[in-house]
Amino acid sequence: MPSFTTQLPDLRRSGPVCRVRIGLSEPTTNLFRQQGKAIPAPVEITALIDTGASGTAVKPEVIQQLHLTPRDVTTICTPSSAAHPCNVYDVSLVFANGVGLPVITVIEVPLEGQVIQRLIGRDVLAHGILIYSGYTNTFSLSF
């Protein structure tokens, strides 16, 4: 099972953050290839692995950079907002060492004023194993 391990200076303070590449989903990439269309380069962003998030969320700027097309609508609830609808998109996701998923859905959520551009939620974690080792300031993710 492919995996990666990251050590951070202060895991408690930062949370399990990592760099990930987000791009068109594999089926959309294949369609673009067949049609001879230019494939937008994947965007590398900072993500927080968040067991408190049921889904995976990205900032609208990332959606715009990749020119993604909406595929669904879902309802979200946050500590500071009532339930409201948001757009959903299909993407691919690649972590360090090439560990990744060719098709996942992401919810467009304005993570306003935050360094984090993406929350990796339990929908992604459902595919793998997350090990959080607080006393060594490391975490590992396997798929």
Next chain:
Amino acid sequence: MPVALEREYKVFKEHHSELLAKGEGKFALIKGDIIVDVFTSYEDALKEGLKRFGDVPFLIHEIQREEDVNFFYTHPIR
């Protein structure tokens, strides 16, 4: 933030009972007012939607008895 696919989502809600009879946990593919089909996986629905319509907006919605609400409990670091 504007929400897309309102028309397709309305069609999904209007036909919820009949879609539920086709299989909870499956994925409905809807374009405009047309329910194209239901699929076992999101990926299969996506492939069919892209094959039929190309990279344009269409709805792929999981069929559930109660609509899912996504909860984000965490305020990420600033």
